[in-house]
Amino acid sequence: MKKNIKLEYYRSNIINNGQMEIINLQDTLDDLYFQIQSGRVIRYEFNNEIAKISSLFYHEDINCFHLVFERLRDFNLPVKSSFERESDIIDLEDDEFIGEEVSLLYDVNNCVFMIQRNRDSLSPTALEMFLNDIHNNFINQNSNLEINPILEQNTLQQVLDSNQVRKINIRVDDLGQETEYEDDLSNITEEMTRFEASSLEFTLSVGRERESEMNEGRAKNFIRTIMGRRNVSKAQVYVRTDEESNVEKYDLIEQKMYSIASFDYRENRTIRPDAVFQRMIEIYIGENNDGMRGRIQRM
Numbered sequence: 636m637k638k639n640i641k642l643e644y645y646r647s648n649i650i651n652n653g654q655m656e657i658i659n660l661q662d663t664l665d666d667l668y669f670q671i672q673s674g675r676v677i678r679y680e681f682n683n684e685i686a687k688i689s690s691l692f693y694h695e696d697i698n699c700f701h702l703v704f705e706r707l708r709d710f711n712l713p714v715k716s717s718f719e720r721e722s723d724i725i726d727l728e729d730d731e732f733i734g735e736e737v738s739l740l741y742d743v744n745n746c747v748f749m750i751q752r753n754r755d756s757l758s759p760t761a762l763e764m765f766l767n768d769i770h771n772n773f774i775n776q777n778s779n780l781e782i783n784p785i786l787e788q789n790t791l792q793q794v795l796d797s798n799q800v801r802k803i804n805i806r807v808d809d810l811g812q813e814t815e816y817e818d819d820l821s822n823i824t825e826e827m828t829r830f831e832a833s834s835l836e837f838t839l840s841v842g843r844e845r846e847s848e849m850n851e852g853r854a855k856n857f858i859r860t861i862m863g864r865r866n867v868s869k870a871q872v873y874v875r876t877d878e879e880s881n882v883e884k885y886d887l888i889e890q891k892m893y894s895i896a897s898f899d900y901r902e903n904r905t906i907r908p909d910a911v912f913q914r915m916i917e918i919y920i921g922e923n924n925d926g927m928r929g930r931i932q933r934m
Contacts, residue, residue: 641752642894650779661743664700666773679765686757686765697920700741703908706756738911747931748782749919751911788934790890797874800854801882806836806869818860894918
């Protein structure tokens with residue numbers, strides 16, 4: 636049997652004085668490693684669910700960490716079934732859970748996470764919440780850690796190199812989080828929090844007049860701001876590359892950088908985290924350092 640696993644790329648960032656900066660998490664992960672080695676269980680509760688870190692290793696030869704997170708659940712349990720007998724619900728003891736694993740590679744040199752996507756495990760948003768909690772507990776109690784997707788280089792650059800920005804469609808979720816920023820987007824959403832709504836969707840447009848255009852500098856700074864937000868779930872930009880060209884649409888959310896790892900495995904077998912991580916190394920580092928790491932470094 637063959638199974639494909641999607642691997643996405645994120646940068647570790649921190650909000651400092653309202654501005655986003657890249658942060659290296661080596662000290663945080665080193666401290667976390669010693670905590671785990673001493674027998675401490677690292678767990679996190681969110682949305683009435685529980686997660687934990689089941690393993691953490693540092694690979695000195697490539698200067699990368701391998702983290703394995705588990706989403707723990709004791710509800711919606713699977714059944715054991717066969718053609719010869721009735722299906723049986725899997726029984727769990729009071730302190731037992733079904734664990735759904737997800738692997739992360741963290742590149743210390745480039746502050747990049749390579750994240751395995753697993754619909755049954757933790758999403759990047761949940762992982763960010765967990766990592767932020769860890770960073771607050773071990774390093775800085777007042778930090779705002781984020782992991783933000785890395786985009787295909789040409790997509791964002793083509794928008795920024797355009798001649799005219801004609802329209803921007805935006806959806807922002809979790810409005811309360813915008814209070815940590817100081818920019819045009821936070822100014823807009825701050826007003827909307829008075830309605831106690833959880834999300835906001837809006838359009839900035841110059842209308843149908845061909846010669847109309849937005850303030851170029853402000854519009855492109857606004858687009859850069861959008862790319863630094865993990866709670867922006869929709870970001871469509873319509874631009875004209877020159878005065879004679881047609882308007883083109885760019886979807887900045889759908890252009891996240893990713894890879895696909897393929898696995899062949901036997902029936903009734905799971906793909907273990909060590910096998911996932913080995914495939915991650917092959918894709919990210921490459922045989923002659925020609926993998927995704929080199930591509931990200933050149934961006």
